[in-house]
Amino acid sequence: MQAGIFSTMQTPTGRPEVGPPRLLNRIVRAEALGFESVWLAERHFTGYGVIGNPVVFAAAVAARTRQIRIGFAALILALHNPYELAEQLIMLDHLSEGRLIVGLGTGRSMKEFGGLGIDVEQRHQRFDEGLEVLRAVWAGEPFEREGLFPGRFPGTLLRPWQQPHPPLVRAIVHDESIVAAARMGIPILLGRFPEEQLHANLTLYTSTLRSCGASDGQIVALLAQSGVLRHVVVADTDDGAERVAREALVGYLDRANEVFEPHEFSEFYPRAVIAGSPDTVIEQIRPLAALGVGRLLCWFDFGGMEPDAADANLDQFARGVLPRLAYLRG
Secondary structure (H helix, E strand, C coil), X not given: CEEEEEECCCCCCCCHHHHHHHHHHHHHHHHHHCCCXXXXXXXXXXXCECXXXXXXXXXXXXXXXXXXXXXECCEEHHHCXXXXXXXXXXXXXXXXXXXXXXXXXXXXXXXXXXXXXXXXXXXXXXXXXXXXXXXXXXXCCCEEECCCCCEEEXXXXXXXCCCCCCCEEEECCCHHHHHHHHHHCCCEEECCCCHHHHHHHHHHHHHHHHHCCCCHHHHHHHHHCCEEEEEEEEXXXXXXXXXXXXXXXXXXXXXXXCCCCCCCHHHHHHHHEEEECHHHHHHHHHHHHHCCCCEEEEECCXXXXXXXXXXXXXXXXXXXXXXXXXCXXX
């Protein structure tokens, strides 16, 4: 199993300006420590996250790093002009020299859609048609289309670094998105679901892949490129880690409740959080690795955690957990 770092840039209360430089430095350090990937989440207008333009931030990441994969988890495709986004992602693919992974989601926040003047009821249609436009622009040939994104595209000289285009990944919320991703033959990103729901999600995913003609080898490869998200806190002792995690999760839920339906702490903590000493954290990761999913997306800086504490959390994981992940097999 490989580890990546995930962030929406949840900054300490009243200090959003500390977010961009500290997260950028943390990503640079993560690369040096051996993390495989970084995953940036598009969020608008609330304390849930301040990466309003993850493509711009990812360009800064590309300039400061050399090896770490740069992924989105996810770009909210329904909020974008897909013609412009496609060209921006071509440039980012070149700036990163082929390290880009394009994770896409539908989005569902009324604040975000309303704030950008987009009808939330059109989000599924905008996603589907937007994805068609992305792929058509990346192909580089002229085309015309109607629908929600009508246009007369003249073609482009600059094609993606990765051919035919950067790898796509689908952020999963409902069964319909799982089936859609499987039919497209692309990996999936799973949220902080309970273990039994993860099992059900992956059963639906693999069975749909098989019904579409995927071989066992292709399924294993797609699972290896898929990921699961968890809040992660590592400390010298279980008590110390859980104390930090519980405090941070209270801050997280305050921010999440601005955007989504409220979560109950007692229900959310057990399924969303990995916390403890390195030995305990490995044991908590083991059931996720057994699912066959190849990436663990670690959210180290959640809930307005102080930047120094988030940096220490990253370092603890890198020292005590990261070298042992390779031995966890599905």
